[in-house]
Amino acid sequence: MKVLIGGLATETNTFSPIPTGRTSFEEAMATRDATQQPPNLFSAPLIEWRRMAEDRSWNVYESLCAFAQPAGITIRSVYEEYRDEILEDIRREKPDILLLSMHGAMIADGYDDCEGDTLTRARDILGPDAVIGLEIDPHNHLTEAMLAAADLIVMYKEYSHIDSPDRARELFTLAADTAEGKISPVMREYECGMMLMMPTLNDGPAKDFVTAMKEREGQDGVLSLSLTHSFPYGDHPRAGMRMLAICDGDADKAAAVAEEFGRKLWDVREGLLIRFASMEDTLTKVQAANTGGFVLADYADNAGGGAPSDSTFVLQEVLARGMTDVALGLYWDPQLVRTCEEAGVGANLRVRIGGKICEASGTPVDLDVTVRGIRHGMTQFLGKTEMEMGTGVWLEADGVHIVLSTKRTQTFSPNAFTDLGVPLADMKAVVVKSSNHFYAGFAPVAQEIIHMATPGTMPADVAQVPFRRFHAQVWPMVEEPFHARQ
Incomplete structure (x- = not known):
């Protein structure tokens, strides 16, 4: 089995006055040997993936790992060069499993969805049989292109993001089981009608919600559950909270579980707000x-x-x-x-x-x-x-x-x-x-x-964010978001 690992990540605040260019990546990380360096938030998954693949005596090819501190829109040529470097490695190596560490809210000049763009091009190269797994930050814009191109998407569950290595191990296990024919993952998402930044480590409904997600995983065909918290400072049509469920071979169950947890979140919404x-x-x-x-x-x-x-x-x-x-x-x-x-x-x-x-x-x-x-x-x-x-x-x-x-x-x-x-x-x-x-x-x-x-x-008040592309018909900006959009 051949595994290719890589990463390309930044979080784009479309209202930030600071452009994200080459220097922004190079001073954070832009390297082809990330697994030989101390782990950071986005390189830690690559370290886990290499270790787990080598433990199985699988062949590992390490591509570029580049990330930049969150700022404004990424310069087009910089994104394209980094993306194409990873794609060229994919084209040359033709891995059985492709695992990428990205953010989920990266926007470049000319590209509203860098993650979806990269994954779509990777899928075109690899065809339908290769397994593509994506690990992303929960402050993402979960797009149709990401869902269509990837077999598996796993997000950090915690905010603060202390669990990126844990989620990397989860994603690798699911990808390996998929490649070996043990499972057939199907992903479905549910729009929650909310937008907020939801801390999960302090006691309260957010922490309880994360615990409930973890307890449901591995039960009755539910493989993985993730929550998009939203990123209110990226003006994107898909901004807002979304619940993602991955089930084994059952699309209807995945859709039902995503809605079940999305509705649970709605019921405790008042307790999720930062005061x-x-x-x-x-x-x-x-x-x-x-x-x-x-x-x-x-x-x-x-x-x-x-x-x-x-x-x-x-x-x-x-x-x-x-x-x-x-x-x-x-x-x-x-x-x-x-x-x-x-x-x-x-x-x-x-x-x-x-x-x-x-x-x-x-x-x-x-x-x-x-x-x-x-x-x-x-x-x-x-x-x-x-x-x-x-x-x-x-x-x-x-x-x-x-x-x-x-x-x-x-x-x-x-x-x-x-x-x-x-x-x-x-x-x-x-x-x-x-x-x-x-x-x-x-x-x-x-x-x-x-x-x-x-x-x-x-x-702090997301109602003050001057959205142009996002519909903004979400709670707490409106009391009944689903009615408001009818």
């Missing part, structure tokens, strides 16, 4: 508290959703209130990092922080700071994977602690601060530029986690 607090009310609460340990999410400036990660709205409010023992990060500012490197640890500088990329970044903040720490080659933990952040710098301005990075990335883990020496245990509050991927890392050390509805390129 946002205003930035002003949150900081007032922190100031009034007698204890520390608050973790505050700067939701709208999350690089993991395509935001610049340089907005200054929270920083300005913290400074205006005279707050101290507050740490904030990660600010994407390679130019300022270079200045700090030149000056060295211990230097006192007058610096300009943030507010560089676009109007939604706010205005720059000028501060007198001390360079407290500099560290090269930093990574953050996301489950069992590592995400690069480049060079990190810790600045202090009268009890306000600011962490910069050379690579634009959201805040995943406390070690983004502590590896620089920031004493998080002494902080009254930590402000993280992230939507929810920080949760797994910070929950064990937080007294309370608060998601703030901050200004920025990712508004």
